[in-house]
Amino acid sequence: MEHDRTRTRAWVLHPEIKSDEQRRVPEPALAEAVSLAVTLPDLDVIGSDIVRLPRAQPGLLFGSGKIEELGERFHDAEVELVLIDGPVTPVQQRNLEKAWSVKILDRAGLILEIFSDRARTREGVLQVEMAALSYQRTRLVRAWTHLERQRGGLGFVGGPGETQIEADRRAIDDQLVRLRRQLQKVIKTRTLHRAARAKVPYPIVALVGYTNAGKSTLFNRLTGAEVMAKDMLFATLDPTMRRVELPDGPEIILSDTVGFISNLPTELVAAFRATLEEVLGADLIVHVRDISHDETEAQAADVETILTSLGVDEDRPRLEVWNKIDLLNADEREAALARADREAEIFAISAITGEGISTLLAEVAEKLQGTRREETLTLSFAEGDKRAWLYRHEVVRSEEQTEDGFQIAVLWTDKQASQFAAI
Numbered sequence: 507m508e509h510d511r512t513r514t515r516a517w518v519l520h521p522e523i524k525s526d527e528q529r530r531v532p533e534p535a536l537a538e539a540v541s542l543a544v545t546l547p548d549l550d551v552i553g554s555d556i557v558r559l560p561r562a563q564p565g566l567l568f569g570s571g572k573i574e575e576l577g578e579r580f581h582d583a584e585v586e587l588v589l590i591d592g593p594v595t596p597v598q599q600r601n602l603e604k605a606w607s608v609k610i611l612d613r614a615g616l617i618l619e620i621f622s623d624r625a626r627t628r629e630g631v632l633q634v635e636m637a638a639l640s641y642q643r644t645r646l647v648r649a650w651t652h653l654e655r656q657r658g659g660l661g662f663v664g665g666p667g668e669t670q671i672e673a674d675r676r677a678i679d680d681q682l683v684r685l686r687r688q689l690q691k692v693i694k695t696r697t698l699h700r701a702a703r704a705k706v707p708y709p710i711v712a713l714v715g716y717t718n719a720g721k722s723t724l725f726n727r728l729t730g731a732e733v734m735a736k737d738m739l740f741a742t743l744d745p746t747m748r749r750v751e752l753p754d755g756p757e758i759i760l761s762d763t764v765g766f767i768s769n770l771p772t773e774l775v776a777a778f779r780a781t782l783e784e785v786l787g788a789d790l791i792v793h794v795r796d797i798s799h800d801e802t803e804a805q806a807a808d809v810e811t812i813l814t815s816l817g818v819d820e821d822r823p824r825l826e827v828w829n830k831i832d833l834l835n836a837d838e839r840e841a842a843l844a845r846a847d848r849e850a851e852i853f854a855i856s857a858i859t860g861e862g863i864s865t866l867l868a869e870v871a872e873k874l875q876g877t878r879r880e881e882t883l884t885l886s887f888a889e890g891d892k893r894a895w896l897y898r899h900e901v902v903r904s905e906e907q908t909e910d911g912f913q914i915a916v917l918w919t920d921k922q923a924s925q926f927a928a929i
Contacts, residue, residue: 515584518543518554519576520591521568525561530768532556534801538767539591541718542616546623552583566605567598577606589616592769596645613769614641629692636685643678708749709874709919710759712785714813715794716805717765720829724794724857725762728867752871753864761788768808786817789921790873791824797842797854798833823873825851827866832856874919881918886911892929 520536536556543551557572566573567590580588587609588602594612602610611619618641621634713721729748746762763785785791791813795806806826814820828846831839831854846854846862853869855862880903885893893912896902901918918926 513548513550514586516543516549516551516587516589517580517583517585518551518589518591520554520556521562522556522558523562523592524559530804531801532558534799535591538801539589539613539616542620543589545620546616549587552585553579564595565597566601567594568602573602573605580606580608587611589613599645617767617770629689632685632689632692636682636689639678639682639685643675708757708759709789709921710747710761710787711790711792711870711874712761712763712788713792713794714763714785714809715765716796716809717767719765719794719796719805720857721765721794722762724827724829724855725760727857727860727863729760752867752874756871756874758870758874761785766809766812768804770812785813789823789919790870791818791822792827792870793824794827794829796830797828798830798838825853825866825869825873828852828854829857831861832859879918879920881916881923883914883916884908884911885914892926895926895929 518536518539520532520539522532533556536554540551540554543549555576557568557576559568559572563569568576579585585606585608588606588611590610590612592613594602594610599610599612618634618638621630622638713725715721725746725748729750748760749757750760751757793806793809795802799805828842831842834842842854846852853862853866855866857863883896887910889911893914896914896916899918899922901916901922903915903917905915906913
């Protein structure tokens, strides 16, 4: 039987461990893991299983009987890669690879592979490379079975291959130092760009949400942009910003951000933090949810957890958007619309059909307009630069010339007031 060897034959396992207090519902968790796997172009996912365990075995994760059973299945299906939807220690990874004669990749490694495949900006590439090196550094033990002929150090301490492993760890550490220096230069440039944007009076509205919630589809509908939007996890990684003029409201900067996911690898948290700096400075956060998903509540909780870990305070103005109501059945749709009518901060929409978008935009405009206040300024004739700034930023309501200068009525935000004071 001939197989296409340009693609790696993969099998996905989701371990359901009874002793794990934070375990997820296994069926949707397995479906998500498969969805993650199929986003990689070189993988051919030929099977998947939920493996129920009373507890994780320290050395092999699974029990000996289950390992033998799965090994036969993988051999018959000519599986080359097994993706385990959960954490796998370096020792477990090495032992399973030896037992099954396949390559093992855990959830963290899979997400890192996807990020590596999708990152486009210089900053994104550097962040993912750093995360991958940090992840790899802890797993050198699995790659060095061929070094058992060598002695570590002078033979007094350490075990086989220790010298080579330590040398490779030092090489990784040196590479991490170089990457950090490069990243600092990129971040400095982004900081300058952000400072330039801060002088523009447009408030920033950031779209956040679980991956595949429909943020990019909503972003494209509102901006007319062509950001990649597919029914795929992590379809977009790098943040995108566009200027949008709200109907009967202010102009805004709309930011589309990378989607979140449960059990995000710790190595990527720092990358998220740097990538999502726009969210930290946003005037309004719009949390987009896939309300048609079976795990929508759990996904929403994951998003809130990650926002908190990134330093986004709970007092930041935000709206919750229930997207994909076009995928709900009649009863579910009616219930969603009824709750959205009752609760002021919830909006039921379809980014595909456009339903509910106008109501959402009206609320965004009201939220942002509500942060503006009127004030009267007195400027001398010598303060022409300040007067020009007010007109350039379109905050002037009226103006009267006096004997000493100008009396100008403005309508602006606290952010604009502080920018003006810094002139």
